[in-house]
Every structure is written in structure tokens, then in C-alpha cells.
Amino acid sequence: MDAAEFRRRGKEMVDYIADYMETIERRQVYPDVQPGYLRPLIPEEAPEAPETYEDVVKDIERVIMPGVTHWHSPYFYAYFPTANSYPAMLADMLSGAIGCIGFSWAASPACTELETVMLDWLGKMLKLPQEFIAGTSGKGGGGHTGGTASEATLVALLAARSRKVKQIRSEEPDLSEAQVISRLVAYASDQAHSSVERAGLIGGMRMRKIPTDEKFAVRGEALRRAIEEDKAAGLIPFYFCATLGTTPSCAFDRITELGPVCNAEKLWMHIDAAYAGSSFICPEFRPLLDGVEFADSFNFNPHKWLLVNFDCSTMWVKKRSDIIGHWQIPLGRRFRSLKMWFVFRLYGVRGLQAYIRQHVKLAKEFEGLVRKDGRFEISADVVLGLVCFRLKGSNDVNETLLKRINAARRIHLVPCQLAGRFVLRFAVCARTTESRHVQQAWQHIAELASEVLQSSQRCLALVGPAHPKPSGLGSGPVTVEVRSPLFVKYRTPHLFIHSFDAFSENLPT
Amino acid sequence: MDAAEFRRRGKEMVDYIADYMETIERRQVYPDVQPGYLRPLIPEEAPEAPETYEDVVKDIERVIMPGVTHWHSPYFYAYFPTANSYPAMLADMLSGAIGCIGFSWAASPACTELETVMLDWLGKMLKLPQEFIAGTSGKGGGGHTGGTASEATLVALLAARSRKVKQIRSEEPDLSEAQVISRLVAYASDQAHSSVERAGLIGGMRMRKIPTDEKFAVRGEALRRAIEEDKAAGLIPFYFCATLGTTPSCAFDRITELGPVCNAEKLWMHIDAAYAGSSFICPEFRPLLDGVEFADSFNFNPHKWLLVNFDCSTMWVKKRSDIIGHWQIPLGRRFRSLKMWFVFRLYGVRGLQAYIRQHVKLAKEFEGLVRKDGRFEISADVVLGLVCFRLKGSNDVNETLLKRINAARRIHLVPCQLAGRFVLRFAVCARTTESRHVQQAWQHIAELASEVLQSSQRCLALVGPAHPKPSGLGSGPVTVEVRSPLFVKYRTPHLFIHSFDAFSENLPT
Secondary structure, three states, rough: OOOHHHHHHHHHHHHHHHHHHOOHHHHHOOOHHHHOOOOHOOOOOOOOOOOHHHHHHHHHHHHHOOOOOOOOOOEEEOOOOOOOOHHHHHHHHHHHHHOOOOOEEEEEOOOOOOOHHHHHHHHOOOOHHHHHHOOOOOOOOOEEEEHHHHHHHHHHHHHHHHHHHHHHHHOOOOOOOHHHOOEEEEEEEOOHHHHHHHHHHHOEEEEEEEEEOOOOOOOHHHHHOOOOOOHOOOHHHHHEEEEEOOOOOOOOOOHHHHHHHHHHOOOEEEOOOOHHHHHOOOOOHHHHHHHHHHEEEEEEHHHOOOOOOOOOEEEEEEHHHOOOOOOOOOOOOOOOHHHHHHHHHHHHHHHHHHHHHHHHHHHHHHHHHHHHHHOOOEEEOOOEEEEEEEEOOOOHHHHHHHHHHHHHHOEEEEEEEEEOOOEEEEOOOOOHHHHHHHHHHHHHHHHHHHHHHHHHHHHHHHEEEEEEOOOOOOOHHHHHHOOOOOOOOOOOOOOHHHHOOOOOOHHOO | OOOOHHHHHHHHHHHHHHHHHHHHHHHOOOOOOOOOHHHOOOOOOOOOOOOOOOHHHHHHHHHHHHOOOOOOOOOOOOOOOOOOOOHHHHHHHHHHHHHOOOOOHHHHHHHHHHHHHHHOOOOHHOOOHHHHHHOOOOOEEEEEEEHHHHHHHHHHHHHHHHHHHHHHHOOOOOOOOOHHHHHHHEEEEEEOHHHHHHHHHOOOOEEEEEEEEOOOOHHHHHHHHHHHHHHHHOOEEEEEEEEEOOOOOOEEHHHHHHHHHHHHHHOOEEOOOOHHHHHHHOOOOOOHHOOOOOEEEEOOOHHOOOOOOOOOOOEEEEOOHHHOOOOOOOOOOEEEEEHHHHHHHHHHHHHHHHHHHHHHHHHHHHHHHHOOOEEEEEEEOOOOOOEEOOOOOOOOHHHHHHHHHHHHHHOEEEEEEEOOEEEEEEEEOOOOOOOHHHHHHHHHHHHHHHHHHHHHHHHHHHHHHOOOOOOOOOHHHOOOOOOOOOHHOOOOOOOOOOOOOHHHHOOOO
């Protein structure tokens, strides 16, 4: 393909993308396909000779689209949002064309420098303490981008390990590094994302889960107690990963209590605000970040809720010297900061704030609808764009409801476990979601709930109280202790971990 | 920005990209800017109100392009190539629009399934042993994509650690996991990429470097000796990372010798062929991969030399069960396989082979030019698209030559250290490099060499044999032992590791 053909095909692709976005709500949000659907649709080997572009492009609708879960459909309420905006797409096209690999200043100065300045812009939007802003001094703190929050959690943990090993060995020079590491213990919420525990596994260190309160938040006292127990047992506490906006319920660890504990005990405090972080650009949500001044590092994903297409995970540290020379897992990366630059300028801070507020408003609207229906209950405080709700009643009936919702394919939700209960999560996700979509979604859920409750009552009437479990999705909440509170029930060893979380009846076997 | 404006701006961007590609050789390959150039060119904070697209787009040439190192210029011969093709860019636009996060089958079945099939296509193009191909059985081996080879190295190391811990503890149930881990030792070439050593640091395990032979290759006997020594010292060898196509000189570890050693000693053998892997689609280069049948895992980067834009690093394992549940570092990822699908179909296997062969031919052409000039020597076998060469003479004179080359800005090269010698690397990188560019580059290098040799002789004449070291790039080869053989001398703690490798006189301080 030469430049002339690219001009033509690129413009066709721009139109295809615009068409896709403009008509996405006409597509079924969750696909009908069964595992293994794709392989028979295409040849078993790559072609020897080039095919035509027409051959390829017609396969987008034949092969790809039937198997796409449309994350940007206004009927998609699953997981958390992933960002998608026209400015970010334009910037990403440019990033692909420049195609530099940003592993060093010399490898592309603009790439390194724009990133540093964009992290300052964003840090100021979040009103981060001055220590996290790079500025011109080249000393102290600053930010950089990575691919995902999982990487940031790991990077922070490894930096914390180095710092603690150095500290302990300066106090007790006879101890070997391995001896110190074997006594280290890290902490995180029992609601933390699976990647936090995985970071500990990767680093080969203990990771202790701190029990949360009735709001699913870690409190200072709970952490203090764990630290004291572990110190008494000869361990060395070194790292706490606080979560602001947990995956199951968007709960907020109490960092104003936790920060002083970490500082006094010389633990590295990392804050993971993967989803919620974007909201802190709004003054009314910024208090949720109060306590960040105690943290050593802070991370969130603009690629979730700040209209910057995946991937763009931003991390700040107070002392660059704690990180330098360490632990960026991938060396290369795209020119990601172009996406931030385009999005911040073409929306402006006010436009981004309006976007966040619109999602929160829609979540509140949905919460109001749930609360008005006496059959349902709200399972966790609705703070941002996530509503956790359930039918008053058994886990089984809620599992059945979720199964019906996803089987109907009109909207798409995923569940979570909260305090042993099966809970439905309604996350406002798409940029184009409006009140009418939320109203339709609720009406649909309420109707399916009526069907489920009726058939549940028929079942009770037939077999009495000890009725057999309705055919549900799995074997109940027995697997709660598996790592990810969100996906635990549907995990299956398909190929790699990212291929596991097959949902509802489409489980690969 | 609405869909209508995106249609207009997207098409303008397509034209901008095509213009950029068509005229790239008129741009200076390496920028003139000094560290810190960008910050004063843009505001200190994000705008409150949206700016216009015109405002943003005019800043591409004002702010960005003056600081870009043009990796796709035919005058770029630094590092290794990074891929850039029109079909990949088109697919990536589509990937951005679909914007699914491929962490599970359900999150987007097409994303997971196309990836599995594309890895089979590519595995067959490489003639990988059947055990690495997923096929339809869902058992045994298969491939997946990650972001970089660094991740693959780490994933393999962690899987190897798990496997060995399990094996040892089944033999000696009294040992704790920590006790086993503290005795583990991994191996890699002394020419291996810095990320290999870093993987060991991250996992908290010993990594021993195996000395290479006169071809910069690890031999079976050298590995066997290290294993025996370490076993005698009570350690547990568990992992060997072989490199096919090392970063400094594109050397090939002798995996036909090493594989049987690893298999007999129950070491996990991982093969990192980040750059060279793409060439194995050509029958004449496939013998370089002979011995892969002994490996547990194999990785290379189509985003380097197979026309699939960054990022796309492909990894195969013989037993998925060794990896399942473990160690994918980032959970989310883009719909990367679309890029492979477009590229494989629009080039065809023959088109991709022709592309590889063209680069190798150009490297051979350059090698021929060097060999014809008696002032120069070739420093390592030219097998693929990299030529390592130097002036016969001191490291200082070669450092001065490289400095002159990069200061002239007409072409861009980086150096390496080989057996204590300062060596220039000439890597054929851009898709559009032709014979005329290579000829021009050589003519330019030869002219600068004449200047350098003349001034060096003048210097000698003035001060005699014990002349002071010419003002060079650094303090000589004293820092050879630092991790990356390629970038070691220019590393400086600017911000994060990816921001360090500022080159030549543009060192941030």
C-alpha cells in the first residue's frame, strides 16, 4: 500500500469509524457468538500473496463485529468505562505515524518532554501537592505514563522494597538483602484489585489483606493493628496500597487516617485511584483525594474516565530518586502524551469536568430509580458513576436476574461480591450515554426482575422452601476468596489470564 | 468534537500523515533541540475553556516536530527498527475506535479469538514446532501478545520460578517457598538486553551472566560450567534466557547446544529474539531458530521488523498450563491482533519476506562499503540488518567519529561496546530505506572519518604519543558493566529509566 492508497483508505476508515460511533446503539451491545466462533471464519494460515484491501475491509463486518462487545455503546454498563474520544483518536493516529519508541530523551525528545509537561498539567488539574509536580527544577517529584494501573502498583511496590532494604541494611549491616526481603510484608484492602496481590506474588513478597469497614473502606486502625501484629511476629512492614474507588463498589480507603500511620511506620503509601482519579479534577470530588499529601506515589488511569483512549495510566512520585534506575517494566512505549495534549486542549478543563459530572448525574438518576422500587436495595454508597444494587433476597435470585439481563443482550452488566452477597454493578461507561438510555435500562431491568421473581415464586409454590437452586451461573459464592472480587466467578483457564473471564453462559471449557 | 468534525479532521490527519511519510527524508533525522526545549513553548496549565482544533494542529509543527527523532526517516540507522506500515496504521485506527479492553473473552470475544488465530498464523510462518500452535484443541501450547519483549522475559522468568518451586517442594516438602527462591539462579548472555537482568531484579532472584565466545554467542559448554559451579555451591539453576539477535551486535546464542543442557538440567529455556525473530519467516534465515524445539517459551517483536506498529510483542509457550493464572503484567490491552491481520493479509507472506530480504541486502551493501575502506573494520558477523563497524584504532577516535556523525545530523547512529571496544552500529531501520540512502550515509561517514583522522594526527603531531584524550563523549569505556550494553554510556538520571538515555552532547544534567 502506497501513500496514495493510504490517503484513500484512511479517509474511508475515518468515515467507517464515525459511522460506527454514530450508529453504535443500533448494534447489540454484547455478542451472540460462542467460544471458538472466529477460527472457522478465516483461513488457517496467512496468505502467501497479498490480498486486496477490499477483501480485508469486508471482513470487518463479517468476522470482527459479530464478536465485539461494544464498550462504547450507551447500553454498556459493565466493568468500568474505557475512554474513547475523537480528539484522542486523532492524536493516536499521529502517534502511530511518528512511531517513535519513547525509551529515552534522545529517542525522541518531544515524546519525553511533552509527557513531563502533560503530567504537570494533569497534576495541577488534580491539585496534587507541589511535591508531585516536576516543574523546571528537575529535582523532587514528577509524573510519567505507563500502560496500566497494574504496572504502577508493581513499580511502586518494587521501589518500596528497595527503599526499605536500604534502610534496614543501613541500620543492621549484617543482614543480607535476601534476609530482609524474606521478612517484608505489604498491605492492601481486601477489596483491592487482583493486580495488587499479583504485584506481591511477582516480587516474591507477603501481601496481607486488611479487612474493610461497612463502607468497604480500609480504616487507619485496621492497618495499625495489622502492622503491630506483624512487627511482633518479626516481620518488616514496608508498603501499603490504598485504593480510592475500588473495583467492586467504588469504595474509598480512608487515606487521611492511613497516611499518618504509613508515615509514622515508614511504609511506602501508594494510592491506586485507577477509575476514580479522573473525578478529582472536579472541586466537589477533590476532597476524596485529601490525604494524598501523605503518599509516596499516586496513580490513576486517564484511559478509563478522562477521554484519553487506552493506554494511558499516569503515575506521580514525590521523589524521583526512589524510582530512578528502577522498574519501568516495558522499556518502549508510544507517544502517549499527544493524546492527553489533544484531549485537554480540545475539551478544556471545564469540558472534562462537565463530562465527569454528567456520568455521576446519570448514576444518581439510576440510583433514584432503584430506590423507588421496593423490591431492590442499594448495596454501596453511590459516590461517582457506579451503582451497586440487588434484589432484596437470595444470591440465587440475583444471579438469575443478571443472567437474564445479559442473555437478553439489550444491556450489559457484570456482578460483584460485597460482604458475601451477589450484587449487580451498573457503571455508566459510554461517552454518549444519556438519561433516556438509563431510563430504558432501568425499565428493562425492572421488567426482567418481575419475570424472575414470578418464576421464583412459582418454583417455591411447587417444591416448597427447600426448592432446588434455580439453574444459575455457577455454584454460588463459594469462590469469594479468589483474587478479583469482580470477576472471580466466571474465571476459567482458557488461555492466559486476560482470556479467562468468560462471562455467563459463554464459558469456554 | 462531534462525528461530523471528526470526519473532516480525521481526513486532514490522514493527509498530514501521508505527507509526513512522503516527505520525511527532507526533515532532519535527529533534532537540534536542547533538553527542556518544549516547556517554554506551551502554557504551564491546561486551558479552562476548549481551544479550537486549528490551535492544536498548528502546534504539531511548532512544538512537536522540532523535537522528534524521525525513526522512519531513511537516514535513521540507530537502535533497531520499529515498524511502521500503512496497513498497521489503518488497523490501529479501527482498534482505537472499537476501544475494547481485551482482558477476557467476554470483554470482547473477537479480540481474544483473533489474537489466538493470528499467533497460530505467525507461528506457522516461523515454522514453530507444533507444540507451540494452539489450533482447536485448547490444550498444550499457544501464543499471545504483550507490549514488549521485556514483559515476556519477566513472564517467562516468573513462570519458571513457579515451576521450579513446585518441583523442588514436591521432592523436598520441608522446604518453604522462600527457602527455594533464595537458592534459585537464572542465566543469560553477557550480551543480553538490560531487561533480562532487570527481570531477575524484579523477581528478587540471582541472575548470572554467561560469558560469550568470540562471536558474542553463549555456548552450551559455558552454560554447563556455570550450572555445575552453582549446583556445587548449593544453588538451584532454573532459567536460561537465550538471545537470538543480541542488541549490541545481533549475535545468536547457540540454542542447539544450549537446549539439551537446559532440558537435561530441567531449566526453563526462554528465547528472546526481539529483533531477529521477524527474519525467521524467510527459509534462508529459519536455521537460526533451529533448537527452538528445546525451548519452553519463545518471544519476538513484530513491532520491530514485521511492519506491525508498536506495540505488538508475541510470545509462545509449549504448555499454557505453565502460564495460566500467572503473570500477565498489565491486565488490559488494545485489540492488537487487528494490526497483524491487516499486515499479514495486505503484504502476504511473500511481501513480508521481500521486506526482510531488502533490509538484509542493504546491510550487506553497507558492509561491503566498509570492507572496501582499509581504515575501517567490521566488528561482528553481519547476519541480518545490523552492521557493527569501527575505525581501526582507539576507542577515542571512534567516539569522536560518532559524535561528529550525530552532530552533523544528516544520519543518526548509536554505538555499542563489544569486547571493550567502542563500536558504531549501522542498523537498517526505515521501511523506505533504499540503496541510495545507504550509499549517501557511507559517503558521509567516510568523509567525517577523514576529518577525524586528520585532526587526530594533527593532535598527535603537536603533543606526541601521550596526547590528552580528545574531547569526546564521556570518560571512556569504564562503565561497560552497567546494564545495557547499548546505552550504558549516555545514561543519566533525568526522570525515569526511559528518559535517561540522552545521547551525545544533549545530555540533561
